[in-house]
Amino acid sequence: MSRFLSLALAGTFLVACQKPIAWNGQALAKPIQPPELALVDQKDETLRWQNLHDKVMQVNFGYSRCPDICPLALGHIKNAVKALGDKADRVAVVWVTIDPERDTPAYIRKYLALLDDRFIVVTREVTEIDKLAKVFGVHYKRVLYDGNADGYAFQHSAAVYVVDRRGHVRLIHGDTGDLQKIVEDVRHLL
Amino acid sequence: MSKRKSQFRLSAVLMLVAVIAIAPAWAAPAAISIENAWARPGIATAAPAGGAMQSSAAPMKGGNSAVYFILKNAGTTEDRLIAASSPVATKSELHISRIENGVASMRAVPDIAVPAGGSTELKPGGLHVMLVGLKQDLKVGDRIPLELRFARAGVMQLTVEVKMMKQ
Numbered sequence: 001m002s003r004f005l006s007l008a009l010a011g012t013f014l015v016a017c018q019k020p021i022a023w024n025g026q027a028l029a030k031p032i033q034p035p036e037l038a039l040v041d042q043k044d045e046t047l048r049w050q051n052l053h054d055k056v057m058q059v060n061f062g063y064s065r066c067p068d069i070c071p072l073a074l075g076h077i078k079n080a081v082k083a084l085g086d087k088a089d090r091v092a093v094v095w096v097t098i099d100p101e102r103d104t105p106a107y108i109r110k111y112l113a114l115l116d117d118r119f120i121v122v123t124r125e126v127t128e129i130d131k132l133a134k135v136f137g138v139h140y141k142r143v144l145y146d147g148n149a150d151g152y153a154f155q156h157s158a159a160v161y162v163v164d165r166r167g168h169v170r171l172i173h174g175d176t177g178d179l180q181k182i183v184e185d186v187r188h189l190l
Numbered sequence: 191m192s193k194r195k196s197q198f199r200l201s202a203v204l205m206l207v208a209v210i211a212i213a214p215a216w217a218a219p220a221a222i223s224i225e226n227a228w229a230r231p232g233i234a235t236a237a238p239a240g241g242a243m244q245s246s247a248a249p250m251k252g253g254n255s256a257v258y259f260i261l262k263n264a265g266t267t268e269d270r271l272i273a274a275s276s277p278v279a280t281k282s283e284l285h286i287s288r289i290e291n292g293v294a295s296m297r298a299v300p301d302i303a304v305p306a307g308g309s310t311e312l313k314p315g316g317l318h319v320m321l322v323g324l325k326q327d328l329k330v331g332d333r334i335p336l337e338l339r340f341a342r343a344g345v346m347q348l349t350v351e352v353k354m355m356k357q
């Protein structure tokens with residue numbers, strides 16, 4: 001009886017200890033579960049959010065014709081994965097293109113060959129990408145600017161979103177530059 | 191005889207003027223130097239087999255890249271980078287990107303100032319030369335020509351290596 005009580009107390013203590021994690025990123029008060037969407041990846045295959053469960057995800061939105069900030073963010077994310085060492089394979093990087101019109105699966109495959117094949121890129125269906133962006137609270141806007149020979153560019157949320165192993169969006173990292181902070185948060189979720 | 195001499199003198203003066211006009215750097219020797227230039231990898235076009243969805247007849251334009259370097263000004267007067275060009279891109283633009291309130295954006299700038307006796311760094315997340323509409327793939331290790339035009343120093347040519355981001 002008393003042993004049971006002490007076990008129960010120890011259990012409560014453990015639970016209490018687990019609770020206050022000092023997250024570096026902005027923790028969502030209520031984790032978001034994305035609905036099942038008809039997403040398509042760079043292999044032009046259906047991508048089910050549920051199939052990514054069991055991995056902690058780093059999610060970022062961008063477009064391949066953004067040659068400065070987007071590869072900078074992807075570089076930081078890549079380094080954050082590398083910093084996990086032997087646990088790196090328990091993390092997935094999901095990059096959502098906000099420019100599927102130009103970032104076709106074939107184009108993305110070629111682009112990734114230059115960067116890192118391990119990224120999973122969501123592309124193809126703009127309506128589904130819009131839904132996903134809405135779930136994450138990502139805003140993006142097509143813009144034209146003076147002297148731009150490229151036709152159009154985008155203003156977009158730059159954050160990295162950390163998703164737990166059950167597929168819930170848990171944390172927002174606005175500053176992708178602070179590698180160690182993201183790595184610490186990801187470790188807590190592994 | 192004296193007419194001939196004055197003609198000779200005139201042409202000598204004209205030649206001197208011409209030399210100064212072509213190479214203004216002679217007047218103010220090498221005030222601008224360019225260091226640590228590198229470009230990001232990029233792709234020209236998708237593989238031709240783009241799948242059935244690529245139904246639009248419009249040809250796919252090339253992708254983009256960015257070039258970074260440090261500009262140093264040893265002179266006593268401010269100079270400005272006013273234009274860039276490279277044969278590997280349809281157009282080269284002077285750009286700045288920034289993240290404001292969590293939103294990333296990019297815009298063209300008319301010039302990039304280099305203070306007298308100082309330096310200006312073009313680096314990821316800030317100032318860059320954007321190579322718009324690549325005509326060829328830029329792979330790590332490739333070397334590409336870049337021409338920079340300055341308000342004072344004139345035109346400078348350099349070779350830029352394609353690299354992954356230094357970390």
Ligand SMILES: [Cu+2]
Binds near residue numbers: 067285297320
């Ligand atoms: Cu740019």
